[in-house]
Amino acid sequence: xxxxxxxxxxxxxxxxxxxxxxxxxxxxxxxxxxxxxxxxxxxxxxxxxxxxxxxxxxxxxxxxxxxxxxx
Numbered sequence: 001x002x003x004x005x006x007x008x009x010x011x012x013x014x015x016x017x018x019x020x021x022x023x024x025x026x027x028x029x030x031x032x033x034x035x036x037x038x039x040x041x042x043x044x045x046x047x048x049x050x051x052x053x054x055x056x057x058x059x060x061x062x063x064x065x066x067x068x069x070x071x
Contacts, residue, residue, distance in 0.1 A: 025039070025049060025052070026039065028053070028056055029052075029056075032056050039052070
């Protein structure tokens with residue numbers, strides 16, 4: 001069955017929010033002793049960012065939030 005006609009493109013993500021999230025993930029990796037290059041290689045090898053964050057247990061430590069003004 002051909003599903004091409006049913007495909008609806010997703011809305012473009014907020015570039016500022018994506019950039020902020022990337023910086024936050026890179027900072028988390030750096031605190032764990034992981035270089036940006038190593039993180040990119042892990043993601044390229046198939047690791048999902050959610051798996052990385054769960055593995056670092058970043059949210060269980062508390063006090064970590066993304067607090068940026070995008071107005």
